[in-house]
Amino acid sequence: EALLINDEIINKIQQTMDELPESLRIAIELREFEGKNYDEMARIMNCPLGTVRSRLYRAREILDVQLQLLLVG
DSSP states (O other), X not given: OHHHHHHHHHHHHHHHHHHSOHHHXXXXXXXIITXXXXXXXXXXXXXXXXXXXXXHHHHHHHHHHHHHHHHHO
């Protein structure tokens, strides 16, 4: 049962990542999967540091909402 729940969570994360707007998906991938810091992300994404932080915040918020819906529902 725990493995099934884990698979559901992984699938939901992947589905949500796929549905994110490109700018948000890139932000979360650079930070969480590639371990880039904010300055590196700003350079790679060619945008101000504040924009990087905003995109990352929004991406995390969307992921959090989707995971909460999965766990509650």
